[in-house]
Amino acid sequence: MIPELFFAYFAFAIVLFSIIVITRKNPVHSVLWMLLLFFHIAGLYLFLNAEFMAVMQVIVYAGGILVLFLFVVMLVSLKEEIKVARFIGAWPTGFTFAVALFIVILMSLRSFVAGPQGKYTIDLIKSESNIKVLGKLLYTDFLFPFEIASLILLVAMVGAIVLAKKRFKG
Amino acid sequence: MVPLNWYMLLSAAVFTIGVFGFLSRRNIIIMFMSIELMLNGVNISLISFSHYLQDMRGQILAFFVIAVAAAEAVIGLAIVIALFRNKATVHVDKINEMKG
Numbered sequence: 001m002i003p004e005l006f007f008a009y010f011a012f013a014i015v016l017f018s019i020i021v022i023t024r025k026n027p028v029h030s031v032l033w034m035l036l037l038f039f040h041i042a043g044l045y046l047f048l049n050a051e052f053m054a055v056m057q058v059i060v061y062a063g064g065i066l067v068l069f070l071f072v073v074m075l076v077s078l079k080e081e082i083k084v085a086r087f088i089g090a091w092p093t094g095f096t097f098a099v100a101l102f103i104v105i106l107m108s109l110r111s112f113v114a115g116p117q118g119k120y121t122i123d124l125i126k127s128e129s130n131i132k133v134l135g136k137l138l139y140t141d142f143l144f145p146f147e148i149a150s151l152i153l154l155v156a157m158v159g160a161i162v163l164a165k166k167r168f169k170g
Numbered sequence: 171m172v173p174l175n176w177y178m179l180l181s182a183a184v185f186t187i188g189v190f191g192f193l194s195r196r197n198i199i200i201m202f203m204s205i206e207l208m209l210n211g212v213n214i215s216l217i218s219f220s221h222y223l224q225d226m227r228g229q230i231l232a233f234f235v236i237a238v239a240a241a242e243a244v245i246g247l248a249i250v251i252a253l254f255r256n257k258a259t260v261h262v263d264k265i266n267e268m269k270g
Contacts, residue, residue, distance in 0.1 A: 098186045105186075115223055149234055163248035
């Protein structure tokens, strides 16, 4: 009973905050609601025994990406942006498309069959700790993707500097 | 025990809200936030699969999704700044140089 109540609260809060995020007129309000949304998603991850992912959610998303968003919102001027209409004129098309997508996912969920269980039971993870298991996998089986991820981050860093720097003429 | 289907429904709902936001808003910052919303919806389902199928690969996949999301946000916001410097708007309908 208690887990269901917990899940119900988190699910309700997540859906509500997502709707609020995409309907605010002022992007600053959107970013702040999104902060609350990310904290709730981190709570849901804790609930799923994924401590490391919860911490990553808070550090990377709430601490990194959202601060970046806030900086950019601060750098661009939103004076005339607040005056224009919230949604485009053809928003019912987008709404229909989104609802249709949701119904398709719902239909496909009904024929979903779960795969075989892996070897990482809760007892194993408890005896070793989540971070240790994850780190071992990441540095053995997934070493190559891990290095590629670091390369992607390096490219993103260089690309952001090149794109956003001022060009001097002559 | 909460059934796995509930998590998948929640993830589908978050993803769908992200799709709707991306299609019907024209402020480029909010469009980027809709993309982050979609990625988060996928992450929820990956981590719930990882828990229910007792396999750590879901969490590792979610880890890579977060890394790619960070890279995407950095590049996208740099593009927003470059765009605002040239056109002084964040409204994507006003950016129609290519007449696409």
